[in-house]
Amino acid sequence: MGIIERKEREREEMRRLIVDGARHLFVQNGYEKVSIRNIAEAIEYSPATIYLYFKDKNEILYAVHQQAFSKMMEEFRPIFALEDPFERLVEMGRRYINFAVENPELFDIMFIVTAPMEALECREDIWSEGRIAFNMLVQVVQDCIKAGVLHADDAEVAAMMIWSNIHGYTALFLRKRLMMFSEERRQVLMREAFDLFVHTLKKGLQ
Amino acid sequence: MGIIERKEREREEMRRLIVDGARHLFVQNGYEKVSIRNIAEAIEYSPATIYLYFKDKNEILYAVHQQAFSKMMEEFRPIFALEDPFERLVEMGRRYINFAVENPELFDIMFIVTAPMEALECREDIWSEGRIAFNMLVQVVQDCIKAGVLHADDAEVAAMMIWSNIHGYTALFLRKRLMMFSEERRQVLMREAFDLFVHTLKKGLQ
């Protein structure tokens, strides 16, 4: 009696169809300009159908947010081939910023928009995607400490400090808070500030 | 013929009434849950009236954003009495974070929500509030360099790096991206990470 299995499969397929459609529209038009009706039209179903597969819009955003995390993790993977732990740390920061600049709408949903977090809240779940990614950073920081290139009592505190710095650029940039600089100056500032941070970190945490 | 002057005064008063009402509601209910109709009801005018004084909702948000900047600048003022420039720098960071935690909705409008920036864009204006605040930071950094406590070629780059770090905590916190930590741990992480940054900065940029 493989019917219930097939139904389960079809259900999963439908969820995928919705999330993929939503992600596509988000990336194309920006998250704020996409409505449930837009998504429904894109996948050629009625708006009401979407509510048979997702509780509300926040849940769709959370699903897209999950996909985006997978994509980011994919871009982080090559880092772990690097031997020097400090190189790993620097490269991780570089790729975080790169991901944000090249996938602004996805990054927004992952780290800035509150809606997906609200989907989590009412399930009183912990933000596992964030936790996993942060743990990855903590591990790299710990490797740096072990290798003697960084000195810190609490690796989590050091990781938090580093994450904040890297995240700062992207959050300010994506939310248009570097508007007072020219396109050109913005690029230079972000890159040189990042380099300066790396330099400061190396000297300051020795 | 003081009539046009009086009219101008009344017009300014009305704009104030609207912005104050809007700010009140934003602080109370959070920016996302406030509509033009809510604001209109609060000041006992019809929604259409608001559009006689503001082009659109973004312009109201920009006006609130301006007020919020004044408030923040007020909290920065006492800093300039401090003699040690590095003390000034540290205190500035501390007060930025404090302002964000104590006025989350205002900070959101100032530094995270994109709507007020869109009001600026179509006037092809530069973001003067941001520029002024950033220049203030650059000045303090320059004082640190002059005093020999920080070494950096470009004060703007150093300021950018410092701003990013400080802004990172607040942006992650306000947008619920520190949810994987307990209330308690969150507090400790933010404070200790800030302290670690200050320490790193002092040692790293010497």
Place this chain on the structure above:
DNA sequence: ATTGTTTACTGAACAGTGTTTAGTACGTTT
């Protein structure tokens, strides 16, 4: 004082939003 003109304001509408519900049509089971 009585016009004409400008100004300030509003009710109602438009096109959109997220979400719910009643009802239909079809696949599955008896």
Place this chain on the structure above:
DNA sequence: AAACGTACTAAACACTGTTCAGTAAACAAT
């Protein structure tokens, strides 16, 4: 073939930002 259960949708609800025709009062000119 009849009964049941599932997948889907049209239509509605209560909202959103915004516009526009119309009204009433304030002002200006006669």
